[in-house]
Amino acid sequence: MLSKGRIGRREFVKQIGGAAVAAFGLPYVSSCSAGETKASDKITLGFIGMGMQSRGLLGNFLLQEDCRVAAVCDVDAKKMKRAREMVDEYYGQTGGCASYRDFRELLARPDIDGVVIAAPEHWHGVISVEACKRGKDIYCEKPLALSVAEAREMVNAARRWGCVFQTGTMQRSDRKFRQACELVRNGYIGELKTVRLCIAGSAYPMYPVSCDLPAEPAPEYLDWNMWLGPAQWRPYNSRIAPPIEDNEWPHWRDYEEYAGGLMTDWGAHHFDIVQWALGMDKSGPIEVYPEDGKDVPMLTYRYSNGVTVVRDDTMSSRSIIFTGSEGEVEVSRDFLNTKPQSLVRQRIGPENRLYKSENHYANWLECIRNRQRPVCDVETGCRSLTVCHLGIIAHRLGRGLKWDPSAERFINDSEADRMLNRSMRSPWKLA
Numbered sequence: 286m287l288s289k290g291r292i293g294r295r296e297f298v299k300q301i302g303g304a305a306v307a308a309f310g311l312p313y314v315s316s317c318s319a320g321e322t323k324a325s326d327k328i329t330l331g332f333i334g335m336g337m338q339s340r341g342l343l344g345n346f347l348l349q350e351d352c353r354v355a356a357v358c359d360v361d362a363k364k365m366k367r368a369r370e371m372v373d374e375y376y377g378q379t380g381g382c383a384s385y386r387d388f389r390e391l392l393a394r395p396d397i398d399g400v401v402i403a404a405p406e407h408w409h410g411v412i413s414v415e416a417c418k419r420g421k422d423i424y425c426e427k428p429l430a431l432s433v434a435e436a437r438e439m440v441n442a443a444r445r446w447g448c449v450f451q452t453g454t455m456q457r458s459d460r461k462f463r464q465a466c467e468l469v470r471n472g473y474i475g476e477l478k479t480v481r482l483c484i485a486g487s488a489y490p491m492y493p494v495s496c497d498l499p500a501e502p503a504p505e506y507l508d509w510n511m512w513l514g515p516a517q518w519r520p521y522n523s524r525i526a527p528p529i530e531d532n533e534w535p536h537w538r539d540y541e542e543y544a545g546g547l548m549t550d551w552g553a554h555h556f557d558i559v560q561w562a563l564g565m566d567k568s569g570p571i572e573v574y575p576e577d578g579k580d581v582p583m584l585t586y587r588y589s590n591g592v593t594v595v596r597d598d599t600m601s602s603r604s605i606i607f608t609g610s611e612g613e614v615e616v617s618r619d620f621l622n623t624k625p626q627s628l629v630r631q632r633i634g635p636e637n638r639l640y641k642s643e644n645h646y647a648n649w650l651e652c653i654r655n656r657q658r659p660v661c662d663v664e665t666g667c668r669s670l671t672v673c674h675l676g677i678i679a680h681r682l683g684r685g686l687k688w689d690p691s692a693e694r695f696i697n698d699s700e701a702d703r704m705l706n707r708s709m710r711s712p713w714k715l716a
Contacts, residue, residue: 334404452666475611
């Protein structure tokens with residue numbers, strides 16, 4: 286039952302618009318919404334980072350009956366205001382949603398149970414570790430972190446303070462991807478030989494580049510120094526942090542100071558599914574070879590079980606193809622195809638199923654209540670991100686690398702090891 290003055294679900298969807306509906310994933314229905322939850326029993330959430338991606342996340346969490354959004358935070362006053370008004374309109378209230386320019390003020394609130402982090406990639410580690418120290422449960426957008434070492438510190442913090450930490454690689458809550466992984470894991474295509482995946486097909490570069498954009502005057506509504514945070518100082522440019530009126534995805538994803546290009550942006554999704562299908566959620570590849578234009582035409586990984594994983598930018602769709610000795614499975618967000626075709630209808634016994642989540646957001650909320658680990662726990666997110674960064678490091682060095690997934694270090698390669706971490710601008714640190 287909707288409270289007086291609160292807009293209904295259908296009207297909310299209509300107001301947000303078609304593009305955001307796709308981002309929200311509105312066909313999902315919360316597993317906790319069978320009955321109205323009392324306001325006092327709801328999980329109280331705060332949002333940190335209110336840009337394009339967060340708009341979709343906010344819409345999804347507003348639709349979950351098991352939680353209530355109480356606060357939003359952004360260094361851009363206009364984006365913060367838009368988010369606050371979106372929350373107040375949905376709940377039919379005025380001034381009910383608090384807003385902050387500094388995430389530490391939001392985290393200091395004892396009534397906030399969990400935080401949704403959708404700040405740029407270079408901020409994820411600092412905010413997540415601080416949230417863990419404050420006893421908050423965390424939903425952190427992918428890619429999990431700017432470096433392998435940072436991601437590992439996020440895992441350590443979550444374990445130390447007992448936080449329920451969901452990584453936002455929501456393909457784990459998509460039936461098609463789960464079914465594809467179950468077919469592979471249960472041997473329905475025979476012995477797995479190779480995996481090919483495509484993450485190309487957008488305006489972002491595959492590998493991040495150093496930012497050399499010209500200086501522009503920073504708008505008065507934006508705290509540019511706080512936007513940079515742990516990243517090294519540089520002048521503002523609207524390509525990195527476009528104004529809200531542009532309604533476009535920002536290009537901080539292009540630059541190594543803030544992100545990992547397509548390798549982490551889309552790679553965090555598809556390499557995560559590869560890891561799931563290979564049963565490598567707590568491990569990873571043992572070798573990586575960058576494309577060299579001759580002997581190794583495509584970025585290639587090798588796992589200890591002999592499986593080869595190739596990033597194939599020539600594929601006709603942004604999908605993943607698992608090829609085994611007796612068949613093939615191809616999966617994307619749009620389809621699941623198998624060879625033979627009958628495999629798509631294969632019934633898998635209950636004893637051979639993977640973690641089932643049909644709603645990434647509701648799964649996290651449910652785990653907050655039962656204190657179990659969610660479908661894409663922070664350790665899983667760390668391992669999948671590591672695969673992406675191994676590819677970036679191999680590309681930068683221009684040579685093959687041997688990796689020890691247990692020690693999370695390169696084998697006899699101090700030069701490559703130094704690239705597992707990134708320096709932070711004072712006073713920010715992971716502590």
